Amino acid sequence: MLRGVDDVSTGSDSDYSNSWISWFLSSKGNEYFCEVEEDYILDRFNLTGLNTEVSNYSQALDLITDNLDDEIQDELRGTLDVQARLLYGLIHARWIVTARGLSKMIEKYKRVDFGRCPRVLCQSQPLLPVGLSDVPYEKSVKLYCGRCEDVYSPKSSRHGSIDGAYFGTSFPHLLFLVYPNLIPPKVGPVDAAAALRNGGVVAGAGAEAEGARRTRRVREDSEVEGSGSGVGEASTASVALKAERYRPRIYGFQLHETAKLQRWQEATRDRQVARLEAIEDLN
Amino acid sequence: MSRPPPDVEEEQLELEEEEAVSGTGEGDEIMEEAEEGYTSSTPTSTLTWISWFCSLPGHEYFCEVAEDFIEDDFNLTGLNSMVPFWKEAMEMVLDVEPDEDSSKIPDVSIVEASAELLYGLVHQRFILTRAGLQAMVDKYENGIFGTCPRVYCEGCCVVPCGRSDLPGLETVKLFCPNCNDIYTPPSSRFQGVDGAFFGTTFPHLFFQSYRELAPAPFKRSGVSPGSSLSPGRSPQSGSSSSRQSPFVNPNPHGGQKQPASQVYVPRIYGFKVNERSKNGPRMQWLRMRPDGPVELDMVDWRGRWLDDEEYEEEEVEEEEDDRPMEDFDPVVDDEEEEEEEGEEEDGMESRQPSRAPIYPDDALRGKVKAVRQLV
Numbered sequence A: 001m002l003r004g005v006d007d008v009s010t011g012s013d014s015d016y017s018n019s020w021i022s023w024f025l026s027s028k029g030n031e032y033f034c035e036v037e038e039d040y041i042l043d044r045f046n047l048t049g050l051n052t053e054v055s056n057y058s059q060a061l062d063l064i065t066d067n068l069d070d071e072i073q074d075e076l077r078g079t080l081d082v083q084a085r086l087l088y089g090l091i092h093a094r095w096i097v098t099a100r101g102l103s104k105m106i107e108k109y110k111r112v113d114f115g116r117c118p119r120v121l122c123q124s125q126p127l128l129p130v131g132l133s134d135v136p137y138e139k140s141v142k143l144y145c146g147r148c149e150d151v152y153s154p155k156s157s158r159h160g161s162i163d164g165a166y167f168g169t170s171f172p173h174l175l176f177l178v179y180p181n182l183i184p185p186k187v188g189p190v191d192a193a194a195a196l197r198n199g200g201v202v203a204g205a206g207a208e209a210e211g212a213r214r215t216r217r218v219r220e221d222s223e224v225e226g227s228g229s230g231v232g233e234a235s236t237a238s239v240a241l242k243a244e245r246y247r248p249r250i251y252g253f254q255l256h257e258t259a260k261l262q263r264w265q266e267a268t269r270d271r272q273v274a275r276l277e278a279i280e281d282l283n
Numbered sequence B: 001m002s003r004p005p006p007d008v009e010e011e012q013l014e015l016e017e018e019e020a021v022s023g024t025g026e027g028d029e030i031m032e033e034a035e036e037g038y039t040s041s042t043p044t045s046t047l048t049w050i051s052w053f054c055s056l057p058g059h060e061y062f063c064e065v066a067e068d069f070i071e072d073d074f075n076l077t078g079l080n081s082m083v084p085f086w087k088e089a090m091e092m093v094l095d096v097e098p099d100e101d102s103s104k105i106p107d108v109s110i111v112e113a114s115a116e117l118l119y120g121l122v123h124q125r126f127i128l129t130r131a132g133l134q135a136m137v138d139k140y141e142n143g144i145f146g147t148c149p150r151v152y153c154e155g156c157c158v159v160p161c162g163r164s165d166l167p168g169l170e171t172v173k174l175f176c177p178n179c180n181d182i183y184t185p186p187s188s189r190f191q192g193v194d195g196a197f198f199g200t201t202f203p204h205l206f207f208q209s210y211r212e213l214a215p216a217p218f219k220r221s222g223v224s225p226g227s228s229l230s231p232g233r234s235p236q237s238g239s240s241s242s243r244q245s246p247f248v249n250p251n252p253h254g255g256q257k258q259p260a261s262q263v264y265v266p267r268i269y270g271f272k273v274n275e276r277s278k279n280g281p282r283m284q285w286l287r288m289r290p291d292g293p294v295e296l297d298m299v300d301w302r303g304r305w306l307d308d309e310e311y312e313e314e315e316v317e318e319e320e321d322d323r324p325m326e327d328f329d330p331v332v333d334d335e336e337e338e339e340e341e342g343e344e345e346d347g348m349e350s351r352q353p354s355r356a357p358i359y360p361d362d363a364l365r366g367k368v369k370a371v372r373q374l375v
């Protein structure tokens, strides 16, 4: 966490590897964050309202963008670091629901940077980060599974202490809204399904090492968008019927009360499927 | 081990449970006596093989099987055909000095593997006895098995289980009594532990035996007024009044603990994602619970709703709630609201935004418009 003073003062566009953001992203526990592009941060319109959420706002912003004055630094160093993280987190929450931010996060999703669903019947479905609140300092980050559509706590305590507001409540749902082809199927092994779709992203990852970030970004966007117009047209009205569930048994026999609850849950499911199919028939 | 006949429900399982429980006789006392009477076969250590095995990293879920239980041949019925070098494995597990004629086994690691298999299979049976259940409930109450990773199970403690009773097929899993689901243990050190060593029956016999630890299948007590007549419309007052009175399940054989019943509701910019949209919620049923026992009874044994008329009525109400979201005024997001939303039986209703929408990126404005039409 303590970074040499020199690193900050030399930070500039040409010296990218020493930037505050790259330092932040490489810190242990920050694996869920993606890089917010400098253009986005430098456009003040995108930061509207954040000056009231972060104390020492301008200096924190200067620190993030590696423009902090050397003299101020020593006095404020400690507190400024906290404010800079808060500011970066809040910008991050806005960034990942932009078109470019979404595609950055899709890269991470496909690399399984957010881990896999702990639910056995989800067959190691990759997860997405989500907040339970958009207000900072309320709830830590959680993980959303697109297969069982539930939220889980991160396994590691170093992720359990990250603020959920830095990812926001909308992110995974907006992602699946914009890219319906990425909605995971309710059955079948994950890897086979992923392999069918992964083509574009493998190419994107290969380009990582090369320069020309801007052109790459554009290409990736079009690739992801292109793949979005494939399988995504299928109806999801009755997908729940395919979902597997665990059935508790004693010596092979179902338990009375649990079986009753599961029947009730499945009747509730069937009612929704009927409702959705009726709506579909109307259209 | 006898099995209950087909079509058993509560009473028969009760009987089965009694049989299983009475299997070892005096229970706890046996374990203590057995430990006192023990003499170690390894001169350098006073640790028994069983204690040593249970103390290994990754073996935290195992309890110590009473030696009396292992020494009773009845408890081992059928196992000798599954375990190679049976006699040697038995000697190792029970710390008995091996006979001279058994020294012809080429490699001690073969016996070690057999001893582990033997112990695991005996363990599967032991934890279904009264003494075994007691040993496991002690571990449970000390949080040895961990908690459910699902956020809305609110840290409910889990128990180990297998997906098969035959060894060599799958590793150990964790069963959560609140969501009735199974999870992969959080640490990779459990990836070498066979699920059959815990078995498929254990978690359920465990929660049948300790009903005060088992969450009930409905949210509120049977005595709570207003919980029965309006499924999906839990009155606000109902939640606060039921918190004051103690939780009661009218079924004495069912779970007696108040469940954690909140269900995750996906939102985009504070608005519930409508079920009509392609990415709308499809799996909330998996986690939902009825308000009370009366509502639970509204589905018959074939899985059909008893009162379809009420369903029609509810559907109409729902249509009314599904107005476009522009009709709603923004409200302040506060903690209390979040709590209450979980109490809602039906997660499909439109909700007010918790915050003023922020969509700074022009590229997404079109998408947001699309959301508005979908929500």
Ligand SMILES: [Zn+2]
Pocket: A117, A118, A119, A122, A125, A145, A146, A147, A148, A149, A150
């Ligand atoms: Zn899942």
Ligand SMILES: [Zn+2]
Pocket: B148, B149, B150, B153, B156, B176, B177, B178, B179, B180, B181
């Ligand atoms: Zn759970």
